[in-house]
Amino acid sequence: MAANETYETHEYDVIVIGAGGAGLRAAIEASAAGVKTALICKSLLGKAHTVMAEGGIAAAMGNVWKEDNWKVHFRDTMRGGKMLNNWRMAQLHAMEAPDRVLELEEWGALFDRTKDGLISQRDFGGHRYARLAHVGDRTGLELIRTLQQHAVHKGLDVHMECNVQRLLKDGDRVCGAVGYWRPSGKLVVFKAKAVILATGSIGKAWKFTSNSWESTGDGITLGLDAGAELIDMECVQFHPTGMVWPTSVRGILVTEGVRGDGGTLKNSEGVRFMFNYIPEYFKSETADSEKEADAWYEDKKNRRTPDLLPRDEVARAINAEVKAGRGSPHGGVFLDICTRRSADYIRKRLPSMYHQFKELADVDITKEPMEVGPTCHYMNGGIRVNADTTATCVPGLFAAGEVAGGLHGANRLGGNSLSDLIVFGRRAGLYAAEYVKGLKGAAGVDAGQAQASIRELLSPFERTGGENPYAIHSDLQECMQSLVGIIRTEGELRKALAEIAVFKQRLARVKVAGGRDFNPAWHLALDLYSMLSVSEAVTLGAIARKESRGGHTRDDYPMADDRLGKVNMVIRKRSGEFSVTEEPIPEMPPELKALLQEKK
Amino acid sequence: MAAATVTMRVWRGDAKGGAFSEHRVEAQEGMVVLDVVHTLQATQAGDLAVRWNCKAGKCGSCSAEINGKPRLMCMTRMNTFEPGETITVAPIKTFPLIRDLATDVSLNYEKAKQIPAFKPGPKEPDGTRRMQQEDVERSQEFRKCIECFLCQNVCHVIRDHPENKPAFAGPRFLMRIAELEMHPLDTNDRLDLAQAKAGLGYCNITKCCTEVCPEHIHITDNAIIPLKERVVTEKYDPVAWLVRKIAGKS
Numbered sequence: 001m002a003a004n005e006t007y008e009t010h011e012y013d014v015i016v017i018g019a020g021g022a023g024l025r026a027a028i029e030a031s032a033a034g035v036k037t038a039l040i041c042k043s044l045l046g047k048a049h050t051v052m053a054e055g056g057i058a059a060a061m062g063n064v065w066k067e068d069n070w071k072v073h074f075r076d077t078m079r080g081g082k083m084l085n086n087w088r089m090a091q092l093h094a095m096e097a098p099d100r101v102l103e104l105e106e107w108g109a110l111f112d113r114t115k116d117g118l119i120s121q122r123d124f125g126g127h128r129y130a131r132l133a134h135v136g137d138r139t140g141l142e143l144i145r146t147l148q149q150h151a152v153h154k155g156l157d158v159h160m161e162c163n164v165q166r167l168l169k170d171g172d173r174v175c176g177a178v179g180y181w182r183p184s185g186k187l188v189v190f191k192a193k194a195v196i197l198a199t200g201s202i203g204k205a206w207k208f209t210s211n212s213w214e215s216t217g218d219g220i221t222l223g224l225d226a227g228a229e230l231i232d233m234e235c236v237q238f239h240p241t242g243m244v245w246p247t248s249v250r251g252i253l254v255t256e257g258v259r260g261d262g263g264t265l266k267n268s269e270g271v272r273f274m275f276n277y278i279p280e281y282f283k284s285e286t287a288d289s290e291k292e293a294d295a296w297y298e299d300k301k302n303r304r305t306p307d308l309l310p311r312d313e314v315a316r317a318i319n320a321e322v323k324a325g326r327g328s329p330h331g332g333v334f335l336d337i338c339t340r341r342s343a344d345y346i347r348k349r350l351p352s353m354y355h356q357f358k359e360l361a362d363v364d365i366t367k368e369p370m371e372v373g374p375t376c377h378y379m380n381g382g383i384r385v386n387a388d389t390t391a392t393c394v395p396g397l398f399a400a401g402e403v404a405g406g407l408h409g410a411n412r413l414g415g416n417s418l419s420d421l422i423v424f425g426r427r428a429g430l431y432a433a434e435y436v437k438g439l440k441g442a443a444g445v446d447a448g449q450a451q452a453s454i455r456e457l458l459s460p461f462e463r464t465g466g467e468n469p470y471a472i473h474s475d476l477q478e479c480m481q482s483l484v485g486i487i488r489t490e491g492e493l494r495k496a497l498a499e500i501a502v503f504k505q506r507l508a509r510v511k512v513a514g515g516r517d518f519n520p521a522w523h524l525a526l527d528l529y530s531m532l533s534v535s536e537a538v539t540l541g542a543i544a545r546k547e548s549r550g551g552h553t554r555d556d557y558p559m560a561d562d563r564l565g566k567v568n569m570v571i572r573k574r575s576g577e578f579s580v581t582e583e584p585i586p587e588m589p590p591e592l593k594a595l596l597q598e599k600k
Numbered sequence: 601m602a603a604a605t606v607t608m609r610v611w612r613g614d615a616k617g618g619a620f621s622e623h624r625v626e627a628q629e630g631m632v633v634l635d636v637v638h639t640l641q642a643t644q645a646g647d648l649a650v651r652w653n654c655k656a657g658k659c660g661s662c663s664a665e666i667n668g669k670p671r672l673m674c675m676t677r678m679n680t681f682e683p684g685e686t687i688t689v690a691p692i693k694t695f696p697l698i699r700d701l702a703t704d705v706s707l708n709y710e711k712a713k714q715i716p717a718f719k720p721g722p723k724e725p726d727g728t729r730r731m732q733q734e735d736v737e738r739s740q741e742f743r744k745c746i747e748c749f750l751c752q753n754v755c756h757v758i759r760d761h762p763e764n765k766p767a768f769a770g771p772r773f774l775m776r777i778a779e780l781e782m783h784p785l786d787t788n789d790r791l792d793l794a795q796a797k798a799g800l801g802y803c804n805i806t807k808c809c810t811e812v813c814p815e816h817i818h819i820t821d822n823a824i825i826p827l828k829e830r831v832v833t834e835k836y837d838p839v840a841w842l843v844r845k846i847a848g849k850s
Contacts, residue, residue, distance in 0.1 A: 052654050112736075212659065
């Protein structure tokens with residue numbers, strides 16, 4: 001390799017990394033604020049993981065139940081997150097989500113309608129009222145396509161198949177990023193006054209996941225390396241219903257909308273077992289008989305079916321049923337909608353579920369039950385941000401969407417993700433633009449810093465070692481699946497840490513064959529750096545939180561601990577070393593506390 | 601089918617040239633073609649270029665020509681082939697090859713930009729937008745599109761005649777125009793565009809696009825033919841023609 005690699009340079013006020021819902025919404029807002037904006041994504045535009053979201057966007061619009069309002073949504077979100085949430089984010093989210101949904105409609109989205117012609121809303125886990133704006137079971141596609149079609153007319157630049165790997169800093173400030181074009185393998189430096197991270201999830205570190213190729217924790221790692229803090233990384237969400245068979249599709253999401261539309265979970269004895277897993281915390285609001293549960297769909301004066309308890313509760317229940325020997329033939333449980341709703345209704349409400357099971361598993365869900373089990377789905381935690389502005393502690397660095405932590409606390413409610421993307425995506429764009437406008441003096445990109453990053457990026461071609469990146473990835477997935485899964489113990493977590501340390505050594509010996517143009521082995525070798533980094537953060541957080549709360553369940557500490565319920569596990573990286581510290585979560589003002597105390 | 605060894609012929613090469621490369625690969629029960637391609641990548645051909653994202657038929661990234669048929673690799677199950685059958689995977693033909701199974705589909709993003717944005721009319725007096733379900737369903741069908749570009753790939757207007765690419769938007773984007781035309785709130789008129797710049801007239805409704813659509817959208821019957829009818833009504837109606845003539849619009 002030559003001493004100095006050539007690279008192309010682009011200069012912007014704001015660059016947005018990631019083009020799912022949050023990134024697109026942020027770029028639209030920043031561009032509208034009059035700053036020069038680029039949207040950078042590692043896939044083609046419109047392919048981001050948002051496209052896989054199914055059930056809907058949670059927003060208390062009150063179109064179906066006029067009793068619904070932001071206060072109820074706020075309460076549901078906080079309780080679902082086991083009170084670990086950042087209250088201010090939860091408040092802003094609940095207050096602003098309806099406007100963001102209506103804005104999508106102004107930009108051309110076509111949601112399913114009520115009889116009065118308004119946006120229809122469906123039932124989902126943990127939500128008191130039918131609250132999810134939706135389009136059948138392909139709401140994420142509608143969201144991403146609407147934003148994409150709106151964005152391309154807004155004068156912002158879109159750089160597709162460009163993978164950002166390092167952030168550049170000028171003193172404390174972020175001043176740009178280094179990446180490569182996937183098709184050509186050529187290198188690129190972006191000079192930028194502000195960087196918005198909107199890179200989504202981390203699920204690809206687990207074996208069974210609903211996440212797409214892109215979910216490798218890039219943004220969390222970029223932020224961490226640049227000096228940002230992480231919170232609640234231990235709170236990984238395992239969605240209760242992923243496909244379990246055939247093995248090759250294990251983990252693919254089965255929307256909660258199946259249960260929202262009347263589906264119910266059953267074990268091998270045909271028992272609706274969720275009635276046996278209603279925790280004390282949700283007892284007063286959950287139906288305790290099948291009759292009441294079924295009546296709830298039509299009349300909200302009844303209590304909610306336990307099939308729609310928050311995801312952490314349902315995932316643990318399924319896990320326990322399988323362990324007790326009451327699972328389905330392929331190690332899941334049954335999800336039955338065929339005996340409860342007509343075939344026409346199922347095909348109309350859940351078209352892609354129908355299609356997915358028919359094509360991938362030869363199962364007709366209008367005639368047979370589905371087999372489902374937990375799948376790694378969502379990072380509840382992430383980069384710590386200012387609730388109002390999405391700013392991280394690093395000047396010029398912002399984060400929105402799944403990459404950011406705080407809104408969801410220990411467990412996210414279904415439907416709160418898509419609303420998160422558009423509420424905080426918009427705020428990120430707005431405040432990044434405001435930050436840029438207030439900057440004095442130009443930031444300079446240090447060529448030496450850029451060259452050092454580039455050398456790291458190209459190192460997998462230079463080595464003589466013989467490690468195969470695909471093999472390391474597969475081993476990491478086995479490790480995280482078996483040792484840092486739904487139910488955790490100190491011993492297994494420590495074993496995972498030790499294995500991660502070995503994977504890091506192996507990664508340093510990866511030798512990539514072939515050239516730089518569209519070489520997936522090279523891409524994976526680079527993404528593995530991020531996956532190992534987030535795996536370590538999750539494991540460290542999980543060791544530190546010696547209690548069970550939301551998405552984090554410790555077999556050796558099965559109860560919630562009131563003291564730990566008042567702190568975040570904050571992870572930092574300094575000089576290559578991770579640290580974990582307990583820091584108090586922000587204190588909620590009395591008027592919001594009062595909302596949580598109201599009985600109904 | 602339990603685990604079995606299958607024979608895969610996969611295109612390797614770039615714009616300068618290439619050839620099919622034959623491999624024996626272990627396939628597990630229930631696998632789809634994309635799984636086998638991944639296995640090949642992980643064990644024998646680390647730098648095999650292939651696009652994919654969701655592996656669930658929702659993102660439209662892994663389009664390829666499998667035994668000559670344009671399909672999504674993630675939705676093509678291995679048990680749909682005869683035991684022992686050699687499976688040939690080639691890149692989609694209509695777009696320039698980058699490398700192996702990855703092609704340059706940027707033309708589609710250019711075409712998308714040329715379609716004027718959605719422009720809604722005024723709100724209802726009460727500040728809401730009201731649309732009936734049956735009125736949104738026509739456009740909703742087209743919004744199921746996952747942009748796999750298989751319809752663009754099979755359309756003979758550009759597949760066999762690359763010189764038509766500048767003048768023809770292709771089925772995906774004619775459908776997008778139809779979607780906006782049928783949107784209950786939209787006020788933009790794109791019929792001129794459809795006929796003059798998007799090349800609606802090139803389509804002679806052979807329905808190749810409809811046949812390959814993994815979302816089973818009736819592209820020809822529900823989007824393109826109604827769009828052609830609207831253009832005829834608007835542009836070739838003698839009364840409308842006379843009105844335009846008098847008003848001085850062409």
